[in-house]
Amino acid sequence: xxxxxxxLKEQFKYFPVMWRLANYEKKxxxxxxxxxxxxxxxxxxxxxxxxxxxxxxxxxxQSPVKDVPYMPWLIIGLATWLFINTSFMDTxxxxxxxxxxxxxxxxxxSIMPMMRTIMNFNAFIYMLAIGVVMAMFYGLPxxxxxxxxxxxxxxxxxxxYAVGIFNATVTVLLRDYQQIMQTVMRFIFWVSGALFSVSDxxxxxxxxxxxxxxxxxxxxxxxxxxxxFFGHTWFWENTYxxxxxxxxxxxxxxxxxxxxxxxxxxxxxxx
Amino acid sequence: xxxxxxxxxxxxxxxKTFDLGxxxxxxxxxxxNPLSKGPKKFWALKGISFDVYEGDVVGIVGVNGSxxxxxxxxxxxxxxxxxxxxxxxxxxxxxxxSAGLRAQLTGRxxxxxKSLMMGKxxxxxxxxxxxxxxxxxxxxxxxxxxxxxxxxMKSKLGFSIAVHQDPDILIIDEALSVxxxxxxxxxxxxxxxxxxxxxxxxxVSHSLQQVRQFTDKVMWIQYGDLKAIGKTAEIADEYxxxxxxxxGQSKDEKKKYQEEQKAKQIAFSEEKLTRRVQSDEKLAMxxxxxxxxxxxxxDSMRPQTWGLLSLSIIGVxxxxxxxxxxx
Numbered sequence: 001x002x003x004x005x006x007x008l009k010e011q012f013k014y015f016p017v018m019w020r021l022a023n024y025e026k027k028x029x030x031x032x033x034x035x036x037x038x039x040x041x042x043x044x045x046x047x048x049x050x051x052x053x054x055x056x057x058x059x060x061x062q063s064p065v066k067d068v069p070y071m072p073w074l075i076i077g078l079a080t081w082l083f084i085n086t087s088f089m090d091t092x093x094x095x096x097x098x099x100x101x102x103x104x105x106x107x108x109x110s111i112m113p114m115m116r117t118i119m120n121f122n123a124f125i126y127m128l129a130i131g132v133v134m135a136m137f138y139g140l141p142x143x144x145x146x147x148x149x150x151x152x153x154x155x156x157x158x159x160x161y162a163v164g165i166f167n168a169t170v171t172v173l174l175r176d177y178q179q180i181m182q183t184v185m186r187f188i189f190w191v192s193g194a195l196f197s198v199s200d201x202x203x204x205x206x207x208x209x210x211x212x213x214x215x216x217x218x219x220x221x222x223x224x225x226x227x228x229f230f231g232h233t234w235f236w237e238n239t240y241x242x243x244x245x246x247x248x249x250x251x252x253x254x255x256x257x258x259x260x261x262x263x264x265x266x267x268x269x270x271x
Numbered sequence: 272x273x274x275x276x277x278x279x280x281x282x283x284x285x286x287k288t289f290d291l292g293x294x295x296x297x298x299x300x301x302x303x304n305p306l307s308k309g310p311k312k313f314w315a316l317k318g319i320s321f322d323v324y325e326g327d328v329v330g331i332v333g334v335n336g337s338x339x340x341x342x343x344x345x346x347x348x349x350x351x352x353x354x355x356x357x358x359x360x361x362x363x364x365x366x367x368x369s370a371g372l373r374a375q376l377t378g379r380x381x382x383x384x385k386s387l388m389m390g391k392x393x394x395x396x397x398x399x400x401x402x403x404x405x406x407x408x409x410x411x412x413x414x415x416x417x418x419x420x421x422x423x424m425k426s427k428l429g430f431s432i433a434v435h436q437d438p439d440i441l442i443i444d445e446a447l448s449v450x451x452x453x454x455x456x457x458x459x460x461x462x463x464x465x466x467x468x469x470x471x472x473x474x475v476s477h478s479l480q481q482v483r484q485f486t487d488k489v490m491w492i493q494y495g496d497l498k499a500i501g502k503t504a505e506i507a508d509e510y511x512x513x514x515x516x517x518x519g520q521s522k523d524e525k526k527k528y529q530e531e532q533k534a535k536q537i538a539f540s541e542e543k544l545t546r547r548v549q550s551d552e553k554l555a556m557x558x559x560x561x562x563x564x565x566x567x568x569x570d571s572m573r574p575q576t577w578g579l580l581s582l583s584i585i586g587v588x589x590x591x592x593x594x595x596x597x598x
Contacts, residue, residue: 001579020387028376028384038368063319070329101371104390173299211593240594244587258572267349269342270299 007120007165010108018111022118029139044127047082048075055122055195066195069138074195075131080225083124084156084218090112090116091164092171092178099172099271109267110260113164117157129251135229148228148235155245156221162249165211166256173259192218222246276324278360279440279471280346284318284548284562285355287341291537314539315341317495318355318547323488328462328472329496330486330503332479332510334517337492339475343444346473354544355562361439361471364389366429374418378409379426381417399435406432406461408454427454434461441465443471459485480516494532494552495539 011018031209050079063070091113102109126151136142146231170177191213198219200209209271215217219243227233235242263270287448291311315338323329333339344350345357347365372381378411384402388398397410404413407427414545416426433441439573458576461509482503489506491499493552517525572580 001575003576004575014390016392017387020393022382024384024387028373028380031380032375100349104347104365104371106390107388176294207598208595211598212591215591215594222585240590244590244594247583247586247590250580251535251580251587254576254580254583258576268349269351 003261006251007257007260010110010112011161014107014111017107018115019117022115025115026119026122031264034223038086038182040122041126044079044082045084045130046241047078048127051078052073053120060143064200065230068155069135070134072130072140073137073226075134077175077222077226078194078230079124079127079131080156080222081088081189081218082127084160085189086159086220087117087120087180088163088167089182089185090120091160092167094164095168096172096271097268099267102270109264111176113168117160117164130190132229134187140229143232145202145231145234149225151235152221152224152228155224155249159245159249160215161254161257164256166252167254169263170178170258172270173263182271188218191216192222193207194222195233215241215244217245217248276326277469278322278358279322279325279327281322281356281361282322282356283317283356283558284313284404284544285342285345285505286353286544287316287338287345287350288312288314289380311537314495314536316345316352317536317539319492319497319545320492321497321500323471323473325469325471326466327488328370328466328474328486330482330489330507331473331475331492332489332507333492336494337494339492340444342492343442343473343475346440347442354436356558357442363440363442364433364436364438365442366433366444368556370415372425372429375416377416378407378413378420379404381428382432386436403431403435403505405508406435406457408457409441423451423454423526430458434465434512440471444475444550445477455481478562479507479511495536497521 001110007204026040027037030036033039035042051073051074055074063073065073093111094116095109098112099109102112193214198213199207202210212225224235227235227238289312291313302365319342319552331342340348343365345352346359347363349365369387373384376384380401382400383393383396386399387393387480391399407413409424409427412420412424417428421427430443432444435456462474465472472486474482476485481523486503488498489501489510491506491510492499499509520528548554548562551559554562
């Protein structure tokens, strides 16, 4: 527990530095582009447009949920998946790629994974907003359940913080981890429910396998954000998945913080 | 002279070893188990001791590969020493040519990035920006990407950023050797200003002339050992004499000498270090014990942490089973 507090305290203490750096890096990313910062908005917009064309007109897919139009269902879930997936992969190299620049600076390296997540947050919010506006255009009623999106975004941040510390530390110790995770994430994509409902694909008679697959934290967050807008339940009614998500997150946070503190003085030797 | 000045950096038997020809997994294992002897080690620093006081400007000289850069990296906190003790009173700021500059960003953007990393707010940076740009002498180039800079321009930019971060201890690695004369004079003036404020400066340069001009103390590092430390005039003369002797040797003799020294850095061992420390009469007994012990990795996992971790794994598995079977 001690190690969790140690790393967590650094996050709060250096949050202003993290925030300023994230904002600066975001701008610096597009500074050589003719359209400049406009890409911050354009990128998520174009992603939505791509899926709109492929699934909206091309495949003409039906929504897996009754009375919910497919396009907003897809875009809201996909926005969440892209945010978590991109941040998850970005955290793996967040320390190892910049070690020479950050090791001598006045902030602890532990803020780098969270900084990456903050950088990806804007695109997520833009894309989510497009999905929600689209849903309202299709006539979806605004309900109190929408408030749950705050809980799920909070859960996503805690989850990404926990796996971020773990990913960044393990990548320094074992470079192969990043490649392994890329493969794992490709698999997780199919059970995250980002594009379609997992249970639909398995069909009837496989409910137990489907439920087991759906306990992964990515599915929990993607379906959670969707439920906030389209569902008629509260997150605490979803007892077991919620418990699994938080206990898993806690375990990763514990292990990640421990490894981070144990090895960080040696990071420059190991990269 | 040291009596009335505050001690800023105090090092005792600093060592740094690099593992020769080992894969990374072996390195990780070596860190996990400090007792493992493992394959050959190269002793980049073989136990260096020195005291540096407030207001000291210390030149570090030595031939290529003698361990100067390793020492600076240890001082700046980038590398952890393998053993020995080091006490630093204050914040250090290290400056190497083009270190930490991003090639695709402009000079102005690099100033902002690095200042942000040093914990400054955007407002503080805005206030300081003009001063840094003027100091750097880069003119219109400040809005060009750093990749188009010459090495001299990069070091001017790096130096200008570093000196405006207001560090207590400034570590300069060869950064001035590439700048032009006018800039070197300006940098010298800035360093004198720091000195007057009681700041401490470490200065590495291959130019003995610059060392004589800038510094008042010199550390001569020779193949991992501190060969001499003292007043600039004396040590610089000694070092110059040695370089003259060395350069006077034939090519084969030089090569042989270097190989002998490198072999000594591989043959050095913890036993030899312990003997050195034990025979030091200036050290107290308990200090000796502390110095020779290998710096251990952070705490290993405590029982409580093991317990919590096991509990969470078991919990996750049980809940998954429960949910999958009965929903």
